[in-house]
Structures are given as C-alpha cells and as structure tokens.
Amino acid sequence: MKFELNRAQLKNIALVFMVLDNVWLRFSASFSSMAHLATRFVAPLFAWLMVDGFFHTKSRGHYCRRLWIAAILMQVGNVISFAIFKEKGITDNIFLTLALGFTTIWIFDMAKTTKQHGKKIRLRALAIALTALGLALSIVLYIPLPFGSAIMLEGGLQLIPFILFAYFFHDSKWKQAVAILAYSFLMFFTLYGGIGGVQGFDMFCVNSDWMTFLVIPFMFLYNGNEGRKSSFGKWFFYIFYPSHLWIIAILSVVL
Template sequence: MNKIDAFHLKVIAIIAMFLNHVGHTFENVWNPPLWEFTYLTIGLLTFPIMAYLLVEGFFYTRSRWKYAGRLFLFGLISLFPFHYLFEFNWSFFNPINNIMFTLMLGVLMMMACEKVKNHFLQILVLIFFILASITSDWNLFGIPIIFGFYRNHGKPENTRWVLGIICLLMMYLTFPKEWTATAAVEWLSNLGILTVIPILAAYNGQRGYSPNWVKWGFYAFYPLHISLLLFIRILIFHY
C-alpha cells in the first residue's frame, strides 16, 4: 500500500531544495566535483515533485487564476534574494527568474491547453511557454515536465516515461564538449532526476496533513531559505 501523501512529497521537496541550494551557495568552498554531484543529484528531486504537485493542485484548486497569482506573488518576493544568491554576477536587468515564475507559467500553460483540445495546437502552446520560460529556473525542461504530467494526469504509471524522456533530453543537451572530472560528474548527475520515479510511484493521491500554515509555509519557505543562505554567505564570505 502506498504511504506517501502530498504532505510527505512537500517535505521531501523542501529538504532536497535546501540541500541543493546549500550546495550551490557554498560550491566554491567545498570540493567542486563532489558538490556538483551532491546538489545536482539531490536537487533534481525538487522540481519534478513540485511540478507533479502543481498539476495535482491545478485539477483541485477552486480558482486557477488565484493559484497562478500566489505563485507570481512569491516569485516577486523571491526576486531579489534569488538574484543575488545565484546570479550576482549578472545584471539585475537581465535576470534569471526563480522557480516560482516557472511554476506560474506552468499553470497558465495548462489553462491554455484546456482551451484548445487539438493536439497540434497544444504543442504550439507548449512551445510558446517553453520560450516564455527560457530565462527562468529549469528553462528548457521545466514546462515540458509540467506538460508531461498534465497530459498524463490520472495515469501515474506514465510518470516514469515522462521523466525518462526528460532525462535523455537533458543528457543530450548537456553532453560535454571536453571531458574533465567536473564535466563528467555534472553530466552524469542528470541521472538524478530518475530517483523521483520511485518516490512518485509511492504517492497515494491523498493530501495528507494540510492545514493553512502548511499550505502557506510551503510557499514562504522558498524566499525565506534563500534569504537566509544569502545572509549567511554575506556574513561569512562578504559576497
């Protein structure tokens, strides 16, 4: 009997996200190949789980516009800490948007797909939103993962195929031009996305523990933890 509910999935995603971001924040301090492997492998759990829960929420939320609006709001709140934690060497006026914007675009993409039932038109919608998310976290891969889960909603057995295809695409597009230890570790760490398959296979489709503080806490954790990591890095390393 499957014993993992939505609350457990959120906890797993939050822990993996935190470890991922700790690795990214301090990758220049620790052994780079080790941290590349650790944070990319563990971190690759986070977005597919969030995408899966996003699709689940899309079909059960009372207002999809409010759903997208909450993601947009927390994306704005996260804008400054995300930029200065991960993209501090970029111009702020040429930013990489955080994961909340990717998820928001995923909701809008699913809303658009519901309006057009034709498969060809849905592919055009998919392409449009991939292009719209190209400067967001998980750029080329985020929207296709959400689309794959959306198209296979109610068919949990197909989750492995969605993630398998995405994994192959990631490995193809990130194939190293020159083989070094770091490049090899980073490339092989793409396989980490496959570890999501058994986790989602154990999902029982239940919400689990879900008071309001859990709902809003899940949103708030994102800007809070990246702000904390940014503060710690500035305090210790002055950048």
C-alpha cells in the same frame, strides 16, 4: 504493509533536499558534489505536485494568481539582493517557472474543453508560444534587470517539458514515467554529450539536470492524499523558499 507518502510528506522531503542543494551551491568547496546529484528530484517533484494540484484545486485562478504574485515578489527581492550582495545576489526563482508552467497547461486545458474550433486553435497557439518562451528564457533569452540581476527561467529546460508530460499523461503514472525517462536521456545525450561529454565525476554531478528521472519513485509513492492541512501549511512554501535563500546568501557573505 505498503509504504506510501501523502502530499505534505513529499513536500517536506523536497524542502529538506532543496535546502541541502542551495547550501551546496553557495558553499560547494565545503561539500561533496554528490550533494547536488542527490537533489535532482526536488524541482521536478514540486512541479509534479503543482500539476497534480492543478487537477484538484478548488480554484485554478487563485492558484495561478498565487504563483504569479510569488514570482513577481521573488524577482523584486532578487534585484534587491544584487543591490546588497553584488555578485552574490540571488538568482533563483522557481515560482516563475511554476507560474509559467501552470499558465501553459491551463491554456492547453481550456483549448481541450472549448467547443469553438477557432478559439481552440488560438488557445493552443498561445500555449505553444508560452512553451517556446519558457524554453527561450532557459537557453538563450536573458532579460537584464537593475544591479546585475536578470529574468531567467530557473530549471526551465528541465521543468517546462516535464510539466507538459505530467499534464498530458496525468491519467497514467506509467506514461509519465516513460516520457520522463525518455526526455532525461535525451537531455543527457544532446546537452551533455553522453558519457564522453562529462569531464570528470564533479562535472557529472554538477551537469545533472538530466537526472530528472529520480523523481519517478516519489511519483509512485504518492497516495493521492493531502496529508496534514492548515492555512499556514498552504502558505509555508511561499514564505520558506525565499527566506531560506536569503539566509543562505547572508551566510555566504558574512562567513
């Protein structure tokens, strides 16, 4: 019997490991660095499912709007968290990364389908500019906000290229896998200096975004089915993600 996972099951697995990673980030002194290493598939899996959803959603406009509203509300919440918790405020906002990624591939898709040459060029230029902005927000661009908060692109250096691979090679999981493997090792050797650039096992675990390739087995386990579907399930991640970050932040302050 072939073992497969549907969309809902993949999300649930990612949610469990997401909580594990964020607990580790706040209480790293109490947990092994392996906890962080084991969760490197989580953000790429959410991004990959988002791209898959891009091709199957009934309304790309509604999907994109949900992501941007969630990103803005999350950013406002982050500012409030810094006002309350000071340096222990929340910096995460995966919604912003996913929203920018979704918008970028949507524009690329519009460029692919339009028959107007001039419009095609303008749309592609805009999509490339958004990609560059995403990478800049991941590496050098830092937009300060009140109380010490800031706009940054969580996991952008890892996820923006990943989202493009998932989109352009959507017709083949094998092509996606090859692109992801190549980019993962490119990150390892250029950003972290290869094996010689990692200082000890703990730093190997912490500087491990290059292990994006851990998402590949989950991609091949996906059977293309939605799984259990409900109105609550549709909105669950949008509620759970900020809620669990606030709970963990509060615990890190009071404990």
